[in-house]
Amino acid sequence: MRREDRAGSPWAAALLSLGLGALGPFGAAAALGAQAAFGETGSCTGLRWNVAREHALFQGAGERTVAGRDSRSAPIVRPDRLYDLALAPQQEVRFVLHPEKRSITDGAYAGLARLHVAAGGLYRISIDKPFWVDVIANGQMVESRDFAGLPGCGPPRKIVVYELPSGNLVLQLSGAISTRVRLTLTRVPPGTPTPPPSAAP
Numbered sequence: 001m002r003r004e005d006r007a008g009s010p011w012a013a014a015l016l017s018l019g020l021g022a023l024g025p026f027g028a029a030a031a032l033g034a035q036a037a038f039g040e041t042g043s044c045t046g047l048r049w050n051v052a053r054e055h056a057l058f059q060g061a062g063e064r065t066v067a068g069r070d071s072r073s074a075p076i077v078r079p080d081r082l083y084d085l086a087l088a089p090q091q092e093v094r095f096v097l098h099p100e101k102r103s104i105t106d107g108a109y110a111g112l113a114r115l116h117v118a119a120g121g122l123y124r125i126s127i128d129k130p131f132w133v134d135v136i137a138n139g140q141m142v143e144s145r146d147f148a149g150l151p152g153c154g155p156p157r158k159i160v161v162y163e164l165p166s167g168n169l170v171l172q173l174s175g176a177i178s179t180r181v182r183l184t185l186t187r188v189p190p191g192t193p194t195p196p197p198s199a200a201p
Contacts, residue, residue, distance in 0.1 A: 049159075049192060053080075053186055053189075054124065054156055054159065054184055057080070057081070057082045057184045057186070058082060058126070058128065058155040058156055058182065061082075062082040062084030062182045065083060065085060065086070066085065066111075067087050067088065067112060067113055068111060068112040069094060069111070070112065071112055071170055074114045075113055076113070076115075077113045077171065077183070077185055078116045079116075079117070079118075079123070079187060080185075081184065081185075082183075082184050083113075083182065083183055084180060084181075084182050085111055085113065085173075085181050085183065087110055087173065087176055087178070087181060088111055089108075090109055090174060090175070093110040093112065095112070095172055096112070096136050096170050097134070097139075097141060099132055099134055099172060099175070100134055101174075107177070108175050108176060108177065109178065109179055110172070110175070110176060111181075112172055114170060115164070115169040115171050115185055116168055117164050117168075117185075118166060120163075120165045121163070121188070122145065122161060122188035122194055123164050123185055123186065123187055124159050124160070124161050124184075124185070124186045125159070125160050125162065125171070125184075125185055126156035126159045126183060127156060127157060127158050127159075127183045128155040128157050128182040129157060129176055129177070129178050130149065130157055130158055131173060131174065131177070132175040133158075134174070135162050135169055135171055135172075136171075136172065137164065137165050137167070142162050142163070144160050144161060144162055145161045145162060145163055145194050145195060146160075146161040146194050146195055147160045155182065156184070161188060161194060
């Protein structure tokens, strides 16, 4: 299970909005951890990450394009740009690999893009909607290194960190309840603390 599936999913955020007292001591601790990762609800101040670059990109007008229904039709996403992708009904999308998170496909939207990474390293994928993100390199899923997300804090709404190799990678978006998504690909600033790869499958 990936880190964002354990504490950064839309369900964890929804529980947070219901009140910590109803979650019990362990659930409350997890919810507080998710909140600390991305700042205070509404104000988004005191973040443990510097997300000024991502926030600035989301203030602009995104480049509107159509997400691919397969890898051949997937548009290229380059770093430091804001994209506004139109998604397709999920049952019409041919994924390269099955999404790591199983979700209801009825009424969901999905799409593919190709990430152009000139130099390998730590990168953030930021999105304005709460849904699932997978990255594929050399035919295998890339394990996420960190994440942050909280309703009312954005855009962006969710940020996932990956250690990416150079080249053209595949980005899979799935489980969306919206027909469009805005996203960015940005390099993690030097010196930003990042956990090691998770040992979870």
